[in-house]
Amino acid sequence: YETISCYWFTPMSIRKMMEQQGVHGPKPSFLIGNIIEMSSLVSKAVSEDMKTISHDIVARILPHFVLWSNQYGKRFLYWNGIEPRLCLTDTALIKEFLSKHNSISGKSWQQQQGSKHFIGKGLLMVNGEDWHHQRHMVAPAFMGERLKGYGGYMVECTKDMVQSLKNALEGGESEVEIGEYLTELTADIISRTEFGTSYKKGKQIFYLLTQLQTRCAQSTRHLFLPGSRFFPNKYNREIKSMKKEVEKLLKEIIKGREDCVEMGRSNSYGNDLLGILLDEMKKEGGSLNLQLVMDECKTFFFAGHETTALLLTWTVMLLASNPHWQDKVRAEVKEICKGETPSLDQLSKLTVLQMVINESMRLYPPATVLPRMVFKDIVLGDLHIPKGLSIWIPVLAIHHSEELWGEDANEFNPERFASKSFIPGRFIPFASGPRNCVGQSFAIMEAKIILAMFISQFSFTISESYRHAPVVVLTIKPKYGVQVCLKPLDA
Numbered sequence: 356y357e358t359i360s361c362y363w364f365t366p367m368s369i370r371k372m373m374e375q376q377g378v379h380g381p382k383p384s385f386l387i388g389n390i391i392e393m394s395s396l397v398s399k400a401v402s403e404d405m406k407t408i409s410h411d412i413v414a415r416i417l418p419h420f421v422l423w424s425n426q427y428g429k430r431f432l433y434w435n436g437i438e439p440r441l442c443l444t445d446t447a448l449i450k451e452f453l454s455k456h457n458s459i460s461g462k463s464w465q466q467q468q469g470s471k472h473f474i475g476k477g478l479l480m481v482n483g484e485d486w487h488h489q490r491h492m493v494a495p496a497f498m499g500e501r502l503k504g505y506g507g508y509m510v511e512c513t514k515d516m517v518q519s520l521k522n523a524l525e526g527g528e529s530e531v532e533i534g535e536y537l538t539e540l541t542a543d544i545i546s547r548t549e550f551g552t553s554y555k556k557g558k559q560i561f562y563l564l565t566q567l568q569t570r571c572a573q574s575t576r577h578l579f580l581p582g583s584r585f586f587p588n589k590y591n592r593e594i595k596s597m598k599k600e601v602e603k604l605l606k607e608i609i610k611g612r613e614d615c616v617e618m619g620r621s622n623s624y625g626n627d628l629l630g631i632l633l634d635e636m637k638k639e640g641g642s643l644n645l646q647l648v649m650d651e652c653k654t655f656f657f658a659g660h661e662t663t664a665l666l667l668t669w670t671v672m673l674l675a676s677n678p679h680w681q682d683k684v685r686a687e688v689k690e691i692c693k694g695e696t697p698s699l700d701q702l703s704k705l706t707v708l709q710m711v712i713n714e715s716m717r718l719y720p721p722a723t724v725l726p727r728m729v730f731k732d733i734v735l736g737d738l739h740i741p742k743g744l745s746i747w748i749p750v751l752a753i754h755h756s757e758e759l760w761g762e763d764a765n766e767f768n769p770e771r772f773a774s775k776s777f778i779p780g781r782f783i784p785f786a787s788g789p790r791n792c793v794g795q796s797f798a799i800m801e802a803k804i805i806l807a808m809f810i811s812q813f814s815f816t817i818s819e820s821y822r823h824a825p826v827v828v829l830t831i832k833p834k835y836g837v838q839v840c841l842k843p844l845d846a
């Protein structure tokens with residue numbers, strides 16, 4: 356009875372309840388919901404590259420949203436397998452939901468299962484009390500003086516990237532795929548932030564983790580099918596051995612720190628994120644165990660590495676194809692930083708750069724959707740939301756809405772961020788409310804340092820070989836990377 360109730364009665368009663376409130380949507384098929392329709396719409400939409408560099412990408416990335424919102428209105432209900440999802444684009448309701456109902460909503464079972472082998476019970480995937488506790492423990496690592504302390508790593512790592520780009524140019528290359536360089540750079544930075552001097556081993560761990568993430572995504576593709584996690588799976592053995600390898604390396608770093616303290620060579624576990632986690636693990640009554648420390652390290656790499664690399668890659672693409680804005684940013688950096696590497700005080704004065712970064716995250720938000728499951732019945736505006744319903748916030752569609760941003764919503768126009776008075780809730784690249792991105796200030800500081808240093812060393816144009824083809828694989832990516840032609844400015 357429980358199984359039938361879980362797979363049939365409960366979803367159907369949720370559907371009926373939402374229909375009574377005027378929320379309709381596409382008819383679901385038994386067990387698979389609307390998954391087949393969704394994936395065929397998406398594969399058709401991305402089957403061809405875009406003909407020009409147009410930012411009108413909602414119909415390409417979220418074709419199901421476009422189809423169903425035209426058919427059923429701004430709020431509609433669709434089914435990810437047996438999981439009913441309410442699509443919500445009303446910015447006032449989104450703001451209310453993310454700020455007021457955080458304690459009784461969170462990550463769904465499907466999301467947790469899909470990521471359990473690579474980030475386990477780290478901050479991104481936990482709910483309730485565990486989330487509250489973990490968030491309060493790690494948040495100080497990304498605030499105030501500690502945050503400022505990471506600036507030096509960011510500058511050092513960026514200098515290395517600038518040097519490798521110069522070497523590539525001297526070696527005869529005039530065109531580079533900038534995404535590769537920026538991904539390597541953000542991996543370096545997060546590895547130093549987490550592991551300090553052990554960052555080389557940290558990076559080795561993270562390479563393995565990236566492979567593990569791909570394997571986990573492949574092996575959980577059918578998770579929406581009830582019982583599928585028990586199916587024999589060709590990836591399972593590989594996942595197990597990669598996970599073991601990652602955790603063996605993490606344990607080696609942790610053991611090294613413990614030995615240093617025990618032998619009296621150091622009186623603390625370190626000033627980096629790992630140090631904070633180990634302090635909590637070692638303190639009397641501390642709530643962390645070794646597994647959680649490792650899950651948290653993996654989570655921060657996963658959440659903070661690719662997102663920032665993509666923000667940077669899309670921003671370079673936008674500046675390469677909008678030379679007027681590239682010149683404006685360069686002039687600002689020159690005026691404020693006077694040819695030196697940017698200091699932390701100068702970063703807040705780089706307002707044109709901040710406007711460009713915002714516009715880049717508006718057009719290409721690395722996290723295109725925010726799914727949150729509701730664990731208790733709630734009232735949200737005029738809607739009664741039953742427990743078990745997922746709220747699905749299509750960030751990309753909200754960021755491109757003409758109703759919210761005006762007729763030029765699909766154009767690159769950083770000027771729109773010159774005024775700070777914009778409707779709350781319509782710009783949410785880092786989510787909002789208590790469960791927003793804990794690394795938001797870190798990411799902005801990192802992006803500003805890297806872009807300021809890059810733009811004062813090189814001028815760049817988009818290469819003829821660049822093919823505009825944004826696709827979503829968890830985050831929004833350029834399918835073939837971003838090829839730019841670089842010219843060193845000091846040449």
Ligand code: HEM
Nearest residue numbers: 478479658659662663666721722784785786792793794798
């Ligand atoms: C441009 C860069 C970034 C973007 C656009 C971004 C975006 C987001 C978003 C939208 C969320 C909410 C996800 C959800 O609840 O479903 C999130 C959460 C999170 N982000 Fe970021 N992020 C960025 C960079 C970073 C960095 C650099 C770090 C770490 C150093 C980081 C660590 C995290 C963590 C740990 C969470 C989970 C927070 C929680 O659940 O309490 N992020 N991020």
